[in-house]
Amino acid sequence: MKVTGTAIKFGDNVDTDVILPGKYLVLIDPMELAKHAMEGLDQVFPEKAKRGVIVVGGKNFGCGSSREQAPLALKHTGVKCVLADSFARIFFRNAINIGLPVIEHKGISAAINNGDEVTVDFEAGTIQNLTKGESFQAVKLPPFILEILADGGLIENLRRRLNKK
Amino acid sequence: MNITEKILAKASGKNTVHPGEILDANVDMVMIHDLTGPLAVEAFKKIGVKNVWDNQKVVVILDHQVPAESVTAAELHQTMRKFAKDQQLRIYDVGKGGICHQVMPEKGHVLPGTVIVGADSHTCTYGAFGAFATGIGSTEAAAVFATGKIWLKVPEAIKINVHGQFQRYVAPKDLILHIIGKLGAGGAIYKSVEFRGPTIRDMSIAGRMTLCNMTVEMGAKNGIVEPDETTRKFLEGRTTKLFAPFESLISDTDVAYEKTIDIDVTDLTPQIAYPSSVDNVKPASKMSGVKVEQAFIGSCTNGRIEDLRVAAEILKGNMVKDGVRTLVIPASQEIYMQALKEGLIEIFTDAGALVCGSTCGPCLGGHMGLLAPGETCVSTSNRNFIGRMGSKEANVYLASPATVAASALTGKITDPRELEAQKA
Numbered sequence: 388m389k390v391t392g393t394a395i396k397f398g399d400n401v402d403t404d405v406i407l408p409g410k411y412l413v414l415i416d417p418m419e420l421a422k423h424a425m426e427g428l429d430q431v432f433p434e435k436a437k438r439g440v441i442v443v444g445g446k447n448f449g450c451g452s453s454r455e456q457a458p459l460a461l462k463h464t465g466v467k468c469v470l471a472d473s474f475a476r477i478f479f480r481n482a483i484n485i486g487l488p489v490i491e492h493k494g495i496s497a498a499i500n501n502g503d504e505v506t507v508d509f510e511a512g513t514i515q516n517l518t519k520g521e522s523f524q525a526v527k528l529p530p531f532i533l534e535i536l537a538d539g540g541l542i543e544n545l546r547r548r549l550n551k552k
Numbered sequence: 553m554n555i556t557e558k559i560l561a562k563a564s565g566k567n568t569v570h571p572g573e574i575l576d577a578n579v580d581m582v583m584i585h586d587l588t589g590p591l592a593v594e595a596f597k598k599i600g601v602k603n604v605w606d607n608q609k610v611v612v613i614l615d616h617q618v619p620a621e622s623v624t625a626a627e628l629h630q631t632m633r634k635f636a637k638d639q640q641l642r643i644y645d646v647g648k649g650g651i652c653h654q655v656m657p658e659k660g661h662v663l664p665g666t667v668i669v670g671a672d673s674h675t676c677t678y679g680a681f682g683a684f685a686t687g688i689g690s691t692e693a694a695a696v697f698a699t700g701k702i703w704l705k706v707p708e709a710i711k712i713n714v715h716g717q718f719q720r721y722v723a724p725k726d727l728i729l730h731i732i733g734k735l736g737a738g739g740a741i742y743k744s745v746e747f748r749g750p751t752i753r754d755m756s757i758a759g760r761m762t763l764c765n766m767t768v769e770m771g772a773k774n775g776i777v778e779p780d781e782t783t784r785k786f787l788e789g790r791t792t793k794l795f796a797p798f799e800s801l802i803s804d805t806d807v808a809y810e811k812t813i814d815i816d817v818t819d820l821t822p823q824i825a826y827p828s829s830v831d832n833v834k835p836a837s838k839m840s841g842v843k844v845e846q847a848f849i850g851s852c853t854n855g856r857i858e859d860l861r862v863a864a865e866i867l868k869g870n871m872v873k874d875g876v877r878t879l880v881i882p883a884s885q886e887i888y889m890q891a892l893k894e895g896l897i898e899i900f901t902d903a904g905a906l907v908c909g910s911t912c913g914p915c916l917g918g919h920m921g922l923l924a925p926g927e928t929c930v931s932t933s934n935r936n937f938i939g940r941m942g943s944k945e946a947n948v949y950l951a952s953p954a955t956v957a958a959s960a961l962t963g964k965i966t967d968p969r970e971l972e973a974q975k976a
Contacts, residue, residue, distance in 0.1 A: 400737045400829060404937040408944075409916040412587045413617065413624040415594075427939045447738030447771055451935060452916070453673040455591055455689035475771055476742050477673055481689035529574065531703070541691050542598045545698060549601070 388537060390467040390488065391506040391517075392441040394499045397428065399445035403457040403478060406449065412456055420456050421463035436464035441505050444471035445496045449478025458482040468507055470514060472496050483532055486540035490514065492525035509533060554709050554803040555778055556744040559684040562796075563667045571708040571810075579696050580666035581609050585652050587616045587918070588671035588690045590628045593635045595694035604639050605700035611661055612636045612643040613652040616912045621919045650884025650910035653677040653765065653852035657757075658790065658886050664779040665796030669693070669702055673768045674852050674934065680760035681786070682779030682801050687768065707744040707773045708810040710735075714751040716818035721968040723862070724759035725854055725932065725952035728766045729823040731815070733833025741771030743810065746803065751817055752777055757786045758856040765853050766934055769830040778802055822967050824930075825950035828938045836955050836967040846929040847878045847960035849953050850908075851915045854932035855883030857890050859953040864896040866957035866968060867903040873963035878905035879921050881913050905960070917941045923948075930959045 405427025407420060414420050425432035442461065448471035449457065458481050461469065468488040472495060482489045488509055495514060499505060503518040512527035528536075538544040553561060557569050564575040584592050589612060596604075604610050612632055620626035636643035642661075649655040653674050656662050664682035669675065671693040678685035688702070696702055712731060732739070745767045752760065760777045767775030779798045787795075822836035849855070849863050860882060872878045880900045882888040888910055891897050900907050914921030915933035922942030923929055929941055929948050936948035949965060958968035 402935075402937045404916075404935065404940045405944075408939045409918045410922075410942075412916075412918060413622065413628060415590060415628075427937075427944055447741060450737060450771060451673065451769075451937060453588065453671060453675075453687040453689055455588070455691060473738060473741055475738075476773055477687050477689060480692060484689055484691040484695075541695055542595050545599050545695055549599070549698070 388488065388509045389506060390441065391504065392439050392467045394443045394501060394503045394505050395435060395440050396443045396496065396499065396501045397445070400447045400450055401428070401444050402451035403449055403454050404451055406457040407454060407460045412454060417459050417463040420460040424460040424464045433464045436466050439465050439467055441507070442466050442469045443496055443499050444469060446472045448474050450475035453477045453481070455481045455485060458485055458487045462487040470495050470507065483535055484541040486536060488536050490525050490528065492523055495523060498523065509536065554746060554807045555682065555776055555801050556684055556709060556746070556774060557706060558801060559665055559667060560704060560706055562665070569706045571706050573706045575704050575706060576701055577667055577704050579609070579669055579700055579702055581611065581661055581668040582693055582696045583611045583613060583652055583656060583668070583670035583672070583675065584693050585616055585672055586614045586618065586625070586628055586632055588693070590631050591690035592671055592693040592697070593631055595691045596697050599694060599698045601698040604641070604697040607640045609700070610639070610641045610697060611656065612641050613649055613655055614645055615649065615651045616916065617919045618646045618911050647885065650882070650887070651852045651855060651912055654855065654883035654887065657681060657786070658884055660787070660791030660793070663791060663793060663795040664783060664798065665801050669696060674765050676768050676772065676775050677761050677765040677852060679764035679774050679776035680757060681783055682777060684774055684776070686774050705742070707742055709744040709746055710740055711746050711748060711809040711812045713749040713812065713814045714747065714817060715749050716751060716816040718817050718820065721954040721972070722817070722820050722822055723952040723954060724755060724762045726820055726823040727815070727817055728763050729825050729833050729950065730820060732766065732770050732831050733823070735770050737770060737829055737831040739770045740767060743772055745772045745775045747775065747777050753780065756858055757782060758858040761856070762853055769934060822952060822955045822969065824955065824965060825936055827936050827947040827949065830934070830936060830950065836951065836965065837970065839965050842949065842965040843928060844876055844930045844959055844964060845927040846921065846923060847872070847876055847956050848914050848921060848929055848931040848933065849956050850879065850881030850883065850913060851933035852883060853934040854953050855881055855887065857887050859932065860887070860891050860896050863953045863957040864899040866954060866971070867905065867961065868899045870903055870961050872904045872960040876960050876963050878960040879914060880905050880907045882910050884910050914941050930956050930965055932956050
């Protein structure tokens with residue numbers, strides 16, 4: 388699985404309250420959630436993300452609440468994947484479980500500028516900054532996680548595995 | 553092995569486990585609430601399994617938007633009630649429970665040595681009882697409903713040794729804020745945080761819950777305290793189930809920790825987390841003068857009877873400052889009733905504070921007590937992120953119940969010890 392897109396950068400400790408404020412948690416439709424993605428930091432983010440972007444975070448991306456609505460909102464704005472120096476663990480699992488690819492690589496936020504074209508190869512664990520012509524080797528995701536992502540999320544993966552039995 | 557490793561080894565049928573190892577663990581209990589539950593129910597339906605793996609091991613709690621503040625919330629609650637009825641699950645509805653992390657142990661759903669996952673980040677609170685407990689998302693909760701299992705990476709552990717005696721009006725909340733300030737918001741990311749030492753042994757269950765509750769604010773997977781007599785006393789009358797002998801849940805003495813931190817609380821003073829990061833921590837005495845429009849005492853971090861008692865002690869016979877809306881929210885119906893019996897509700901009401909029914913309330917800005925642009929709240933809750941409690945132009949300062957009560961009286965953030973000194 389490979390994705391390419393334009394980078395939109397955020398800083399360290401981006402929490403799920405700024406990714407999706409608590410007052411919208413009563414919304415069920417992912418497209419409605421998407422309208423409020425990143426509202427705490429950038430009001431026009433959903434407009435920017437429409438063209439299919441890669442979010443680049445610093446340390447501890449997605450910290451705070453376990454709300455799955457946060458990665459859901461990002462996914463449905465058009466975010467293709469999230470890269471970060473490190474992730475908060477619940478966000479990391481949630482993103483994978485709903486089929487939003489994530490990859491962690493220490494120092495990656497310093498190596499990518501806003502607007503850079505970036506390609507991520509999840510099987511190989513490589514991140515390429517096409518604008519700068521630089522390449523980075525991240526720690527590969529374990530095979531069972533790649534499988535969940537390839538299936539489009541945990542539910543699809545589970546359905547497939549349960550049907551096999 | 554340490555306590556976390558011992559629990560995870562048992563849950564995955566292994567004799568021994570090591571940090572970094574990925575396990576397929578059996579889950580003893582899973583919890584969902586009204587904001588994470590509806591997505592879990594929807595996901596569960598898509599899996600195509602008819603029934604949850606074990607209806608005795610799933611608990612549904614309505615606590616975030618209760619009583620329903622909108623038709624949308626009412627519909628979500630309806631979804632949850634129907635799911636609980638169809639699957640014959642234990643549900644704690646409005647008036648029957650309270651905040652999930654208080655209700656779970658109160659009703660005997662948290663036992664030492666068990667693996668508990670909950671679709672809420674503060675599920676780590678149950679580590680106070682010597683359980684391995686961690687937050688998960690809605691989809692993952694649905695997968696647990698179907699399989700009873702979850703994959704977990706064995707975390708590296710940080711040991712926090714605490715000794716010394718707290719000064720008057722210095723509380724476990726000040727200790728955990730101090731620790732988070734020291735380690736940083738990502739300082740325990742993916743890790744287990746084990747609290748040990750004489751101060752922890754002397755600490756109430758309420759205090760241990762406050763500590764474990766906020767470990768997620770430094771990124772931890774779980775916070776944990778070895779169970780002891782205090783744990784046993786709390787569990788008495790709350791459960792008839794058997795649980796692991798406590799000797800089997802004591803960390804081995806030769807076990808390696810990624811990091812060990814020693815803290816003497818003797819000189820610890822009341823602490824405050826400034827907006828808008830929980831690790832932005834400074835002593836309360838340094839910030840007298842920050843004006844507040846709202847003071848909030850409650851939440852899964854600090855809505856317990858011990859917290860209400862100390863707040864009432866400070867508010868008794870006084871009136872909260874004009875212009876400070878003071879909200880007191882007991883964490884559960886049981887605590888509400890206890891506060892009623894002890895006369896605390898009367899003290900709060902006489903002081904001009906508003907006592908609300910048990911709910912998460914203003915903590916997450918979903919329901920009740922939201923802030924307008926430019927307003928400031930001093931709060932006993934756990935997060936001060938931008939927009940957390942309403943407007944993104946509002947500010948939230950986190951503090952202990954004593955500090956919040958003192959601040960409600962003066963109208964500005966106040967070290968409770970200074971207020972006492974003035975009175976003397």
